[in-house]
Amino acid sequence: MSFSKGNEGANGGLSSAAISMDNYGATDETNTLTSDYLDEDEEGVPIEFGPRLVNDDPGTYFNDGRRKIDFVIVYEEEKLSEKQQQKKEREERERVEKNLPPGPEEDEDAQHREWRKKYISNLLRAGLEIEEDVAEGDTKIITYYKLHAPWTVLAFYAEELNFRAPLQLNTGPAADIPGEEDAHTNPSSNWSARMLRKLRIPNIMSNTVPNKPLDFFTCSFKRSKIKKFLGSDNKATFFTNSDRTRVVNEILQSSTYGKRRRAEIGIDRLLEEDIFQAAYPLHDGTEELPKGNLVSDEDLNKRQILNKYWARWGCWYKYQPLDHIREYFGEKIGIYFAWLGFYTGWLLPASVVGLLVFLYGLATMGTNVPAQEICNSGGEFKMCPQCDPDIGCPYWNLSDTCMQSEIAYLFDNAGTLFFAVFMSFWAVSFLEYWKRKQASLAHHWDVMDFEEDEERPRPQFAAKAPMMEKNPITGIMEPYFPEDIRKKRWLTGVGIMCGMVVLVLIFMVGVIMYRILIDIPLSQNAILKSESQSIASMSSAVVNLILIMVLGQVYQTLAGILNDWEMHRTQTEYEDNLTFKVFIFQFMNFFSSIFYIAFFKGKFVGYPGNYTMIFGLRNEECSNGGCLVELAQQLLVIMVGKQIINNCQEVAIPKLKQFILRWKMRGSLGNRESKRWEADYQLVPNDGLFEEYLEMVIQFGFITVFVAAFPLAPLFALLNNWIEIRLDGSKYVSEVRRSVADRAQDIGIWYDILEFIANLAVMSNAFLIAFTSEFLSRVMYQYKYDFHLHGYTNFTLSYAPNGTTSEPCRYKDFRDDEGNHTKVYYQLLAIKLAFVILFEHFVFGIGRFIDFAVPDVPESLEVKIKRESYLAKQALQEIQADKL
Incomplete structure (x- = not known):
């Protein structure tokens, strides 16, 4: 494996050399892997090198044009000017003459040089072949170590890794x-x-x-x-590029650079310590x-x-082209895009049904008798002030809310119940059929029986663990962190997470107060008083969205710090705990205000003469069109606003990072075009799939948990996902470095989260129809009084108790003249509770039947x-x- 030094290039300061074992203190005898299966052609060239394709990028090969570059490691160092170099040499001579010990910086630099040398030496001992290229820029000297795994290494590790x-x-x-x-x-x-x-x-x-x-x-x-x-x-x-990168990555992760008992192992920790700046497999060429x-x-x-x-x-x-995606990026990324495409495809029927429900409401809006009664009532229904008359809130006529009443019918009609039931079955069926699709893909991609072997400790864990202990499975001494201390830290993290959730609730109360304070002056304005609540609701939704996005970024940073502090041993444990923390917080962050409007707003207002007060102000009521309209507004602003912001970030942030990387490399290329390993180094590091899954899971919550209030939610999700697939695809193909082709057989903990959301959606939609919409109260009125709903508006209004207002007025509730709930109220409450129980049992029962009837593994598979x-x-x- 010893190769002679290559020619040095003059363009842009590029030099190239093939490294032999002897250069780094190793010999061929130290490599225990033999070339049992290595053949040569008539010219004596190893067959494993093979011919290149017509459009194969020569930059993906060593300088001999035969050996494939399977991985690249990058090291950067500051380029000193001539004066700086002379000063450094002078200081070094003075230190030696005075017999002074090296300073902390010199000591650290020497240690890092030794670690780099030993690490490269151990990679050679493991059988890898290395070629070095050096490019000098204006301010940096960048060294690229190009790695190649020969056949014997590939065959040995393929068996070890159960390929x-x-x-x-x-x-x-x-x-x-x-x-x-x-x-x-x-x-x-x-x-x-x-x-x-x-x-x-x-x-x-x-x-x-x-x-x-x-x-x-x-x-x-x-x-x-x-x-x-x-x-x-x-x-x-025989081995694909993805297989080759897996093998080389295994060697990179398991090779030492210091003392094994100190867990000085693996490329991840070297990157963490900034000893190397990057490690990545190459793209197959230009896109x-x-x-x-x-x-x-x-x-x-x-x-x-x-x-x-x-x-x-x-x-x-x-x-x-899922097979192509999997072949190029590996099963983990392939399954993500398979899930995203499958989810997007299932959104199509949900979008069509949701649009039809919305159009049904639009088409039948003119037949809505309660809205007609409100519009034609004139001054018949004089309503009580919506805030204290002492601050100038006037009495008002119900006919002023004619438009809001008509709009409310779009989100609260007979189709609402049907769509809620449909989406509940949709969510259950989607998850069941995804399990079948997932099983087919896992088998097709040879990961059906894939399970992580005993995982090695995370580099960060190894660096910070205070002691060593023998692994009971492997028998090897490994870094250890006391379990009782970890549990205490985990509980502390849970406490901080609860504190952040409380902070979300405090901000939500702040938004409520903002809405009340904005509504008061608007309701006093003669022109805007009929739209005061709508304006206050929409503006507060925008304020809430800004707070949500800011808090989300703050908490994700905090969650990462907490997760590091908790000292999780393996990467799987680390990712699962981080997913749990971030999802719980983000779910509360995005949905707390929506839950408030859906189930709490307007439910505890009181009545004239006995209003509920918060900080000296009356508790807010639902808008004139009802809470369902406000809920639809809130969902529209938060869901669509979040999608727009996220898509803008996905376009802008990678380009900004690329600009910074290219600025750092300025001058290193001279007048020549960048080689493949240099071009890939200018790409953005791959941050993984966590953010992508989180975005889609939160969206899944929007289209299922409150879909009864906003039937157009699946349509907006479908349009976003069509864009999302192309943005993510373009990002992975063109803008980020190629990641190691990790194996995976499913979407992991995210499936459990989706299942939790689907079950929550059934309960949420049941309570939404029962307690937030007027569907059941209209059905009760039709059954007891008038099928065509004549007189329904008067039925829902009560008179203010005597002496509580200066003038007789009406308000929405079922109370008698003394403010007590009427018999109708309790009858309606019983109907609502019965509906919730029947709805949940019916949907969950059918869901369990679907689970039983649809096998997780298809018969053909x-x-x-x-x-x-x-x-x-x-x-x-x-x-x-x-x-x-």
Whole structure:
């Protein structure tokens, strides 16, 4: 593995050298991995290097043009001017002459240099091959260590990491999408393609993407079975780029740079300590398409194919090429986009039904008798002042609220109940069918039986753990943090989280006070008094959105600090606890004001002569159109406003980060174009999928928990997600560094959160229809008094008790002349409670039936699993027979 030093380039200060083991104090004998399967062609070139594709980027190879760059590590150092260098050398000479010890900075620099040297040496010992490039900029000297894993290393770690290898091509039934070959099966299939094909309707969403990965029957990779696997005769392409990066990442994570007993292990901790600045696998080349038609689509690199057939805006109506996404980015990112696409597809029927419900309300608005009675009442219903008359609040006529009454019918009509039931079943069915889709994908992508092995400690945990203790599973000494101290810290974190939730409630009270104080002067204005509550409600919703976004950013920073302080041992524990903290807070942050309007506002106002007071002011009532209209306004502002802000951030922030990175690298390229490893270093580091999942889960809450009040919510979510898929796709293809192709078999803890929201939505919509809308009170009036609702407005109004107001007036409630609740009130309360119980039991019962009737694993998939198991056993038996 020793290579001679390469030529030094003059352009932009670039120099290149291939590093040998001997340079770093290691010898070939230290590498225990042998080249048992390494063949050579007639010219003596190892077959594993292989030929390059027509449009393959030469920047993804070593300088010999043969060995693939599987990973890049970057180190930056300040470039000193000539005077600074002379000063440094003079100070060093004086220190030596006076026999003084090195200062803290010199000591730290020397330690970091030693760690870097030892780490590179250990990577060579592990079998990696390294080539070094140095680029000098105006202020920085940037060193790129390019890593390549030879066949022997790949084969050894593929067996250790339980990679799956192809046994036989799956030539089952043809995919349901026209134009696909028999080998491309199950997960590409979807209900919309099947339905359109049966109806003989052209499918404009069909997306025939070149070079689709084939579907194979697979089993665990074994070096002893190498000849039984398909493609084993071509070792250059046997392992995909994603497999190669997984292997190199495993070596990077497990190699030491100091003393193992101090847990000085892994690239993550080196990055944390700023000893290296970046570590990333390379993209396959540029995402920009070749000019003209010089290269066919089949010869495009995988990044260009994803950009042309997925990430660009022109593909907004096309199916996602999930197999290509998984092949390029790995299963973890592939499953996220599969879930996002599946969720977006299911939003389509929900959007159509929601739009039809809204149009039904619009079409039947003229038949709304209660609204007609209000509009034609003139001065018949003189209403009590909405605040204390002492501060100038006047009496008013109910006819002033004619427009609000008509608008309220759009969100409170017979379709409301139907849509609430529909969306409850929709949420349950969506989760059940996602489990089936998830199982199909997991099997198709060979991660169905994937479980994390015993995870190594997080680098941050290893750095801060106060003691070492033997791991009971591996028997290796590992960093340890006392469990009792961790529990105390976790409880402290829960207390701080509760404090932040209380802070949210305090801000919510502040918004309520703002709404009351704004409403008072507006209600005194002769022109604006009829719209005072609507103006106050909309402006307070905007103020609330600003507070929500600010508090959300503050808390996410705080949650990260708390999670670090709690010292979670593994990355899985860390992410699960962070997800729990952030979701609980963000859910309260986004939904507390909505819950208040839906279930508390206007319910505890009191009555004339006995009003409930808060800080000397009367508790606020629902707007003239009812609380359901206010709830719809609040949902519209918060949901749509959040989506607009998030989308703007996703566009602007990566570009700003790219500008900063390119500014730091200024002058390092000279007059030449950047190499692939330099171009990728200028991209934004990948922050993972946490923010993406959180955004979609909060949206799922908006369209399910309060959907009875806002039937257009699924439509807005659908429009946002069409944009979101392209923004995320463009970000991953063009704007961020390629991440390690992590494996995953599901969406993890997010499924449990979605299930919690779906169950909460059933209860929320039941109470919303019963206690916030007037649906049940209208049904009761129709049954007892008049089917056509004549006289309903008068039925819902009570007279102010004698002596409580200077003039006779009316207010909305069911009370007698002394302010006590009437018999009708208790009858209606009993009906509401009965409705809630029946609604919940009916929906949950049907949901459990759906859960029982829809198996988590499709029958066709079970057959494939059994077939694959049979082939794996057959291959093993043949190997044993050959040995005998």
